[in-house]
Amino acid sequence: MSRRQIHQGMRLRALATTLLVCVGLVGCQGIPSSGPVHEGLERLSQADQPVQFNPGGPAQGASQEDIVRGFVSAAASSADDYATAREFLAPEYSDDWDPSLGVLVDEGTQQYREAEENVGVLSLSAIASVDGRGSLQPVGPGAATEVRFEFAEIGGEWRITSAPAGIILDKSTFAAVWTPLQLYFLSADNRLVSDTRWFLNRATISTQVVGELLEGPTEQMIEVVRSAIPAGTVLAAGAVPVVDGTARIDLSAELLDADAATMELVKRQLGASLQSVPNVARFELLVNSSLIESGTVIAADTTSPTAENLYVAGLKDGEFGPISAGDVTVLPGIGARIAQLEPSAVTLAPDRGSAAVLHQGAVSWVSPDDQVVVDVRGDLIAPSLDRFGHVWTYSSAAPGEMLVTKPGERSTLLQMPWLGGRVPVAVRVAQGGNRIAVLVVDAASPDQSKVLVAGISRDESGVPVALTDIANTELWVPGTPVDLDWIDDERFAAVTRAGASGKVTQGVLGQFAVESGVVPGAVSLSGGGNRSLLRVLDDDGRLYAPQGSGWQRQLDGIALVAKVG
Structure with missing residues (x-):
């Protein structure tokens, strides 16, 4: 297993703990990390969103509460890897905060209070959480979810030195900048099985869809479904460009381990998973820039009655x-x-x-x-x-x-x-x-x-x-x-x-x-x-x-x- 894959696995395990802490009324600390940002969520910070949010940076003389609210609002824009949101963070913490570790979705009412010196708590009416792989789960009704922020004075201005991993969005904003799509894996008898994931609504969504397919099923479904894509296969080019309606998927040499029957299953998975990606009608499979296979996007198998x-x-x-x-x-x-x-x-x-x-x-x-x-x-x-x-x-x-x-x-x-x-x-x-x-x-x-x-x-x-x-x-x-x-x-x-x-x-x-x-x-x-x-x-x-x-x-x-x- 590569160092990159080890880091990704560690991030996914850390994410589950982080969101449970957030939802369980415990203050969330930012979790510094040294590995790469998860492939699926990071890639979409490289292109313009169809829905644009242009929040402003911190105002001069802003209070700790203003800084928290400004930071949360700025996280609606992922432009330049959440550059505006990072302006609210202390320089030494800015690189440690990881927005890719999920989303906490709330109803929009957020109460702020000072918990102790240089520590503030934001109380949210959370309704759902989205993990780093895009899986959404509703949050049970009841007491408010509380998230914790720590501050330091930098050059006479308040900045955040610890914040929850991931981002916080109200439901309407979340629905504007994220979209649900169906990924498809295979049952034991090779029927396509859907798995809903949420993706940032950007032009590079094809990259994220393919990236998540390469990651395989979620922890819950790993014993239920499988992927036909050979283990260890990764994106050779790091992105999936769409040219004239064709998604060009350049993969590593592990794909060549697939025999003819397996390759047909790979194409079925890709064709079904790409069917909801805007402007994609076909796809090409390449290995190190050489064309191997091609196919069209397809409707998934249906289990509906005839x-x-x-x-x-x-x-x-x-x-x-x-x-x-x-x-x-x-x-x-x-x-x-x-x-x-x-x-x-x-x-x-x-x-x-x-x-x-x-x-x-x-x-x-x-x-x-x-x-x-x-x-x-x-x-x-x-x-x-x-x-x-x-x-x-x-x-x-x-x-x-x-x-x-x-x-x-x-x-x-x-x-x-x-x-x-x-x-x-x-x-x-x-x-x-x-x-x-x-x-x-x-x-x-x-x-x-x-x-x-x-x-x-x-x-x-x-x-x-x-x-x-x-x-x-x-x-x-x-x-x-x-x-x-x-x-x-x-x-x-x-x-x-x-x-x-x-x-x-x-x-x-x-x-x-x-x-x-x-x-x-x-x-x-x-x-x-x-x-x-x-x-x-x-x-x-x-x-x-x-x-x-x-x-x-x-x-x-x-x-x-x-x-x-």
Whole structure:
């Protein structure tokens, strides 16, 4: 491993500690470093931003508070490696402050107080943090986040001698100068799997996208996905210029270790990851300036249901099947079997050819030709059914364990160490089969709910072998938890309850959640496998569909609405 790579690894580990300290109400000290700035974030300080911020430097005679506020404001501009922001720092500290170590995003209200002599504290209402690799996580509501600054008098003027690593931006500024893009890695069966990253919105964004692909998956997903790009491959030219719509990617000789099949996977990763980069339609792969391969940007593989399976299904008047024109049509093959079980929850396979059914204290797998009981433990919740045919069941009688069963074959218990004693209300496997989401009550705040998302490690045949040791909190939302479902492989929806109101919130992995209105008495929802098929059911059997910013009552007398996957 090169000295540069060692420094980058150390920086990423330091970043995790730094942001946890910031968010945990502890004063943050600047962390001097001697290695190079992380490739992905530094490169974008070399070009002009589409949105320009031109903050001024420190005013003569400025107070310590003025210096802090000016410094925070100036960090909105990364021009010339944050040159204006560095003017607020003491000369000996200016080179040590590292803005590449992430972003703390706040609501915009910042209270300043003097903590002690030559020490000030800025209190923030933080809503998210972005690490040095561009991964965003929401910050839980509650007490203010406090960050610490130290000062010295330099030539009769106050300057900062210690500040939080990374930068602080309010949400509107952050959204103006940073943008979310999808990077793509590979599952065990070589399907493309997305990973949302935030990048400075600059002309050199192609360099950062390729740089992050070369860095590989995040720590959480390292056992879930992989990159086809041979280990040790780096940018030979240090940048990815875009010429007439073609991104020229000049890589080191390690790329030549890829055989023909691997090279096709490399091209798929690059083509999908570059599809959202402005003005890029094609790419060329070079090694030491010699053209090796070329390709076009492509849409990623989709796990969405095919057109013939795009419908909402439910149970009404003892019949189970697609809901259309105000009625339910029996689903061929399995609809009658499901209805006979008198289900309390149903999850259909993505192809609608089989189902996992919760009924009378058990979960059964139903197909046109068979019916198999897969779990009889008590306190079961709605099951999941992944694209490989595995039924996922959770019982609060066996906390912290997920039972995964391939009907007619074997069962496996997967550990969920990140639950930490919390009781899931809903557990759902994403359509791609690479992530699992869990809706729980926040242990510290019973009136708050949150969604945890972990990765699923599988072997090449699709058999789940483990859940990741890390689960990211992808959503904090007020109210007690009611239900959760995936809309597609990147988006999910949750229902929480405050009094009689069922609040619907839509989340996107690695992005900000969106409040999606209220359905009084909401008891369950279905993502449907497509955003247009999102449905909410209330406690009187009324089914609601989204309309504008609200919900429209669509049908009455529905006993349950099915989930997919």
